[in-house]
Amino acid sequence: MTDILHYLLIGLAILGLLSVVLEEIIHVNKAQSVLFLGALSWVLLFIFSSANPGEHDSVIYGLEENIGEIASLWLFLLAAMTFVVYLNKKGLIESLIYKVLPSQISERKLLFLTGLFSFVFSSLADNITATLISIALILSLDLPIRKTLRFATLVVFAVNSGGVAMITGDVTTLMIFLEGKVTITNLLLLSLPSLMAVLLLAAILSIPLKETAIIRRKTHDLQAVDFAIAAIFICTIIATIAGNVLFDIPPVLSFLTGLAVMFLVARAYGEDTENDPILNYVRQIEFDTLLFFLGILLLVGALKEIHALDSFVSLYEHLPAWSANYLMGLLSALIDNVPLTAALLKADVTMSLAEWLSLTYAVGVGGSLLIIGSAAGIVAMSKIEALTFGTYLRFIVALLLAYTLGYIAVLGLGMVIS
Template identity: 55%
Template sequence: MTTVLLILVALGFLSIVVEDIVHIDKAKTTLFFGSFAWLLFFIAPPAHLSHDALMKSLNDNLLDIATLWLFLMAAMTFVAYLSGKGIIDSLVNKLLPERISERKLMLLTGVFAFLFSSMADNITATLVCIAVLMNLNLPVKKLMRYVVLVIFSVNAGGTALITGDVTTLMIFLAGKVEIPDLLLLSLPAAGAVAALALMLSLGLSEEVHIKKQNNVIERGDKVIALLFFGTIVGTIAANVAFGIPPVLCFLFGLSLMFMVVQFLNKDEPILEYIRKIEFDTLLFFLGVLLLVGMLKELGMLAYFPALYDVMPPVAANFLVGLASALFDNVPLTAALLNSGIEMNLSQWLSLTYSVGVGGSLLVIGSAAGVIAMSKIEVLTFGSYLRYFGYLLVAYSIGFVAVLGLGLLV
C-alpha cells in the first residue's frame, strides 16, 4: 500500500507538470489524487496503524490546511477589495513614473517583494506584488520574468526574520542561531535576489509606459487600506509578543473591515468580495497540501537526516534546499532538528537559508509559487521550469555568500 500511495502522490505532482498537455485544471487533479490517497490510507493503512492513529494524522494535516486556507481567504479578500476600489492602481500611479526602464522596474520589483515579505508573510506579499504587476499590462513573456523574481524574492525576504518564515523560527527556537546572526543573513539573501534580477533583466532594453489615472479614493477606502496595513503590522507584533497565530489576527482584521464598511457605507455589498476570490486557488492549495501531507505520513522525510552521515553538512544543506522545492520545508526542517545532527553556526545559517529559499526553484515548492500559478494563467510548471538555471545560480550565489558570512560571525 505504501508503494500505491507514493504512486498516487507522484501522479498528483505529475498532473501539475502536464496540465498544458492534458488540459485538465491542476486544482481538479491534485484534489483528486490527494483525497484518493488519503481514502486508501484509511482503507488499507501501512504498518497496520490503528484508527486512532489514522484520525490523528488526518486531523493534524487538516488543521494545517485549514489554517493556511483561512489565512489565504482573508488575505485574498483584502486584496480583492483594494484592487476593486482602485487603491492598488493609485499606489502604482504614485510610486512609479510614467516611464521607467524595464531593468529598473525589475530591480524595484525585487526590492519591493523582498522588503514587503520581510514585514508581512509570503502569501500577502505575493498577492500584492502580483496585483501590482497585473495592473502594468506587461507582455506575457516579460511578465513571466517579473513573476519569477517575485516568487524568489518573497521567499528570500522572510529567511532573516523569525516572523518571516516558519522554518527560520523553528531553527531559532531550537537554539541553533541567534537574532543578530539571522539579521546578517538578510545580506546574502538580498544578494541572491539582486543576482537573479540582473540575470532576468538581460535582454530587456525598452521602457514601460504607465498610464496615469486620476483615481478618486474615498475616505472609507483609505481607512480600509490603513486597516490592511495595520493588520499586517499587528499580526507580526501579536505573534512576537503573545504567540498569536497569524490566521487569527487576519480573520480579526477581516471582520474589522466588514464592520468598518458596514458603518461607513451600508449599501456596499462587502461580502461579495469573498465570492470574487479565486476558489480554484484554494482548491489547488488543498490538493497540494494533501499530497505533501501524505508524503509526511509515509515517512519520506525521515531519509533526509541520513544525508549528513554520507556527506559533509554543507553539501547536505545545499541538497536539502533543493529537496525543499518538492517537500514541505516545515516538516523537513522538523525532521532535521529532531534527528540530533550536529553543525556549527555557519552550517546552521546555511540550512536556514536553503530551506527558506530552496522552495523557489520549482513553482510548486512554496506557497508563493502555488498562489502565483493559480493567479496567472501563463505561469505553469513548465513555463517556470525554463528559468530553473537562473534560479539555481541565484540560489547558489546566496548559499556561498551565507557560508562566507558564517566564517565572519
C-alpha cells in the same frame, strides 16, 4: 502498515507532481487532480490501517493534525486574499504605484525596483500577502506577457528570499528559531546574502529588457472607506508580526481579526449595501488556489504519516552538512519544506551555527527553483495565467545561479559570525 501502501502513496505523490507539470497537456486543472490524489491517499491510509487499532488511531490523529494545519492556512489565505481583492477592485494599489513611479522608466530599473519592493515587503509581511501585493503591482503595469513572466519570476524568488530573514516571514525560519538553533540577530544577517541573490537574478533577467516602460496613469474614484480599509490591512500586518513575536498569537488569528474589523468598518461607512455586500469580495478570491493547497498538503501529510520524508535525514550520514543542506534546498522545490525541516529537527542533526543558517536559507529560498515549490509560486501561478510550470522552468539556470550564490554567501557569513 504494509510496503504495498508505502509504494501506493509515493506513487500517488509522484502522479500529483506529474499532473501539475503536465497540466497543459492533459487539460485537467491541477487543483482537481491534486485534490483527488491527496484525498485518495488518506482513504488508503484508513483502509490499510483498519485491521490494527493502534495504527488506525495514529492515522486518525495524523489526519486531524493535517486538517488543522490546512484549515489554518486556508483561513489565513482567505483573509489576506479578501483584503487584496478589495484594494485591487477599488484601484487603490494602482493609484499608490502611479504616485511613486515616474511616467517613464526603463524596464531594467523597473525590474530592480519590483524585486526590491517584493524583498522588503516580504520581510515585513508573510510570503503569501507579499506575493499577492507584488503580483497586483506587476499586472497593473500592463507589460507584454513575456516580460510579465520575468517580473513574476523575480517576485517569487525575492519574496521567498526576503521572508527567510524574519521569523514571521517564513514558517521554517520560525521552526528553526524556536528550536534554539539560531537567534533573531543571526537571522537578520541572512538578509544580506539573500539580497545579493535577488540582485543577481534581477541582473540576469534584465539583460533582454532594453525598452522604456510607459506608466499609463489611471484615475480611480477613491473613497474614504478605501483608505480606511488599506490602513486596516497595514495595521493587520504590523499586528500579526508584533502579536506573534510578543504573545505568540498565530498569524491566522490576527488576520481573521483584521478581516472582521474590515467588514465592520465597511458597514459603518455605508459600503456594505444590499446591492454590493462587502462579503461579495470573499466570493471573488481564487478558490482553485485554495483547493490546490488542500490537495498538496494532503499528499505531503500522507507521506509524513508513513515516514517517507524521514529517509531524507540519511543524507547527513553520507554527506557533509553544508552539502546536504544545499540538497535539502533543492528538494524543497519538490517537497513541502515544513515536513522536511520538521524531520531534520526531530532527528536532532548536529550542526554548527553556520550550517543551521545555511539550512534556514536553503529550505526557505530553494522552493523558488520550481513554481510549485513554494506558496509564493502557487499564488503567482494562480494570478498569471501564462505563468505555468513550463514557462517558469525556462529560468531555472538563472534561478539556480542566484540560489547558489546566496547559499555560498550564507556559508561565508556563518563562518564569520561563528
